[in-house]
Amino acid sequence: MKLCIPIKVSNGLKSEVYSHFGSSSAFIIYDTSNRNFELLDNSDQDHVHGQCHPLNSINDKNIEAVIVGGIGARAISKLQANNIKVFQSEPGTVEQNVDLFNKSLLKELTDKEACMHHSSGDGCKN
Numbered sequence: 001m002k003l004c005i006p007i008k009v010s011n012g013l014k015s016e017v018y019s020h021f022g023s024s025s026a027f028i029i030y031d032t033s034n035r036n037f038e039l040l041d042n043s044d045q046d047h048v049h050g051q052c053h054p055l056n057s058i059n060d061k062n063i064e065a066v067i068v069g070g071i072g073a074r075a076i077s078k079l080q081a082n083n084i085k086v087f088q089s090e091p092g093t094v095e096q097n098v099d100l101f102n103k104s105l106l107k108e109l110t111d112k113e114a115c116m117h118h119s120s121g122d123g124c125k126n
Contacts, residue, residue: 004027004029012028026041088108
């Protein structure tokens with residue numbers, strides 16, 4: 001399964017999971033089947049709140065799930081319309097959250113748990 005995890009600063013699997021999907025600087029694409037990952041720049045990073053186009057950056061990566069600290073309702077809806085599930089990350093690294101995901105310990109999000117607005121500088125604040 002391919003996971004997409006937003007990060008702010010790249011440090012491989014030790015990267016901290018970022019607090020908001022759309023405004024992250026990059027994504028780590030992690031493949032649970034072979035434990036490989038790649039870094040992908042977020043081409044839609046600078047958008048107005050509510051105008052995120054989450055598939056622009058990850059469209060050709062065959063993503064099946066996103067693990068994120070916060071995400072807007074429209075982004076969740078767009079991802080789900082493309083059969084991509086969204087899970088709430090725990091504070092910590094990509095590596096820690098992949099481990100939690102593999103153990104089915106992350107909560108699946110719906111638009112009801114969406115981020116309500118951006119804060120200045122660090123992403124999502126409900």
